[in-house]
Amino acid sequence: GQSHGEMIRLHYIDRTESWRDGHVTYLLIKHVCSLPTLPPVEDENMSIPCEFCEAEVPLNIYILHMVKY
Secondary structure, three states, X not given: OOOHHHHHHHHHEEEEEEEEEOOEEEEEEEEOXXXXXXXXXXXXXXXXXXXXXOOEEEOOOEEEEEEEO
């Protein structure tokens, strides 16, 4: 079964690419505003919290995350 966090993540991350380099995994994440609890957003300057780094990120922007395992 999916955790609540995974379900939420599927809602507002439109596309995720990842690749490994040694022990570091890079995640390229496009944040989109598609949470069912949020109204449609036309302002592209609006920001939402990033689930991975807790930063406020602009919508429709690809963010590169480095995750070390």
